[in-house]
Amino acid sequence: MSRPRIVVVGAGFAGLSALRRLERRIPKGAAEIVLIAPNDYMLYQPLLPQVASGLLTPQSIAVSLHRLLHRTRMVPGAAIGVDVRSRTVVVRKISGETAYEPYDRLVLAPGSNTRVFDIPGLVEHGRGNKNLAEAVYLRDHVLAQLELANASDDPAERDERCTFLVVGGGYTGVETAASLKLLCEEACKRYPLLRDHIQWHLIDIAPNLMPELGENLGRSAMELLRQRGVKVTLEVSVKEATEDKVTLTDDRILPCRSLIWTAGTSPSPLMGGLGLETNKGKLVVGPDLSVPDAPEIFAIGDSAAIPDLSKDEDDALCPPTAQHAERQGPAAADNVIASLLDRPKTDYRHKDLGLLVDLSGRDAVARPLGKEFTGMPALALTRAYHLYSLQSGPGRVRVATNWAIRALLGGEVSRLGFLNKTIDTLVDTDQIDQYLDTEQAHEKVLVAGGAHDRA
Ligand SMILES: Cc1cc2nc3c(=O)[nH]c(=O)nc-3n(C[C@H](O)[C@H](O)[C@H](O)COP(=O)(O)OP(=O)(O)OC[C@H]3O[C@@H](n4cnc5c(N)ncnc54)[C@H](O)[C@@H]3O)c2cc1C
Known part of the structure; x- marks a missing residue:
């Protein structure tokens, strides 16, 4: 041969x-x-x-x-x-x-x-977080909503722009909601008037968040999200999405311009x-x-x-x-x-070997080898695991340096300016x-x- x-x-x-x-x-x-x-x-x-x-x-x-x-x-x-x-x-x-x-x-x-479903308006208005472009666009989108809400004197528009909905209670949805909520809190230092208007919702059709974490840790993750101000609703999904509102399967209508779709692959x-x-x-x-x-x-x-x-x-x-x-x-x-x-x-x-979930800030939940951890021990385990798994020395140094910069200097909340529609909603990606x-x-x-x- x-x-x-x-x-x-x-x-x-x-x-x-x-x-x-x-x-x-x-x-x-x-x-x-x-x-x-x-x-x-x-x-x-x-x-x-x-x-x-x-x-x-x-x-x-x-x-x-x-x-x-x-x-x-x-x-x-x-x-x-x-x-x-x-x-x-x-x-x-x-x-x-x-x-x-x-x-x-x-x-x-x-x-x-x-994974998308046959839900009217989903691919036209939903945004994913599955690749690098989507992640970068998502950050710009969220910050743009806050800027536009701050500049608007229409209370209805302000509510639409300040309401964010994440669909999917797996690790992607939970980590995305937790970390973007923190980004909004940081941005609110610039927009104090928006603080009381911002709402983050996380919904899932299942009766539990992240069932693979076990009942206890799933409940801890939900508590941590709620303490952070994310409203978690289970056994609910999306019925329809338009540019400025989302109708849920329990018939609630959320005025909302940010539908973040992480409901599986x-x-x-x-x-x-x-x-x-x-x-x-x-x-x-x-x-x-x-x-x-x-x-x-x-x-x-x-x-x-x-x-x-x-x-x-x-x-x-x-x-x-x-x-x-x-x-x-x-x-x-x-x-x-x-x-x-x-x-x-x-x-x-x-x-x-189990699952590690980083909720940003100082929160995490982890279940390595069947043992349950929350708070700082879980965060230390989660971050050590990511550094170990990254496969490349320079990658590890970049990630660790980014974490250190954030801990020492705080975050940046300026948009990068990707507001054109090249890759934006799920229909494009x-x-x-x-x-x-x-x-x-x-x-x-x-x-x-x-x-x-x-x-
Ligand atoms: C936000 C998020 C958080 C996650 N967190 C965790 C976690 O904490 N723990 C965990 O274990 N897992 C986690 N996962 C899941 C994990 O990332 C996936 O299970 C894993 O990436 C699957 O590996 P893969 O090699 O099959 O696919 P991928 O890593 O997705 O790689 C597929 C590759 O194929 C390329 N490709 C796609 N189509 C084609 C094509 N037609 N031709 C050629 N190349 C193509 C893609 O560009 C990509 O490089 C997470 C996933 C996401 C999105």
Whole structure:
């Protein structure tokens, strides 16, 4: 066999950890390693709420791939389809051109998008917090509302601009509401008249916040949010959104120009087009992370349905967390190598280590290894964990320095000026209409004549 080509799609927690293991284990020149990814950084998503609140600069959580990968050829673009028959990935490069990347082994790790529902007005008016652009825009949007409210003498407009609604009681929603509420408090030092008008709401359709934290800590998180002035309502969702109001499923109408949507994720649409088995949009793989009907394809991270062997139930799947994704990467890389060498593959198994939730300021709740912490001990654990997990020395220094600057000098509440509509609401961000199914990908590959037809 000539030098095998291993193509990895996505460089998040799962893809990057797979690539690092491949580079470490495969001798120089023994295989070609290719990465298809739209950005040349790995985004440390758990700290996005701290970018949205301005505690961290965007660069500090964008871990440069150039520092971490040394032998991988990077193709800047998105995989928009996979021709499973000819083993070729169709790529839309960031220039808009189409490219074709043949593979002998394919590792799919494209992550997930914000999950939206068929709620009138949601994608036009909702804002997400799932990528760097959304986090930066969210901060500008919140600060712009306060500036405009302060400049208005219309009481109705002031109420609309001072009311903020976060939908989703998972860690993203809780951390986003907690940290942006603090940003508003800081901004109110400039706008004292707005102080009594500002309202933050957090709603969720479930009966508990963050059920994975357990009953006690879920309740503590809710108490901490309420003490901070966030109104938490459970078992409620959004019925309709317009530019200046949101109607809830309990028929309350909130005058509101800020609908922040963090109600879960849905797997990358790439997975649904492969013509292979999916489970709620996630590509189904076996415990060895390969696809049963196409063993040359591996899938990991948020967009893969991976059996959770640490649980007793037969149909348990690994949850979509960074903790799992960054362990699945090396496991997939080892199995890619084993499959190329005709050796037996190993099953992926990881017992969840718990969850850490940073509520900004001095508050956090944490449940590592089943032990419960709140307050400063939880905050220290949470921050130490993030520094440990950041993967790059310069990234760690940037994040720690940002935290120190905030502690010593306080925060900045100036907008950056992103008020144009380039990427703003959910309708602008996920570009889900660009994906091809495997037949369309096959046709494109045949027309381009770029395929190695191994069918
Ligand atoms: C605000 C927030 C807070 C979170 N907090 C925590 C936490 O505290 N603890 C925890 O364990 N988890 C947390 N998570 C979840 C965690 O970040 C995800 O589970 C994890 O990022 C999943 O890793 P992944 O590699 O599957 O996907 P990602 O990290 O999302 O990476 C996917 C990569 O693929 C790229 N990509 C997407 N589509 C394509 C395509 N078509 N072609 C090529 N590349 C593509 C993307 O640009 C990205 O680089 C949080 C998530 C968010 C949004």
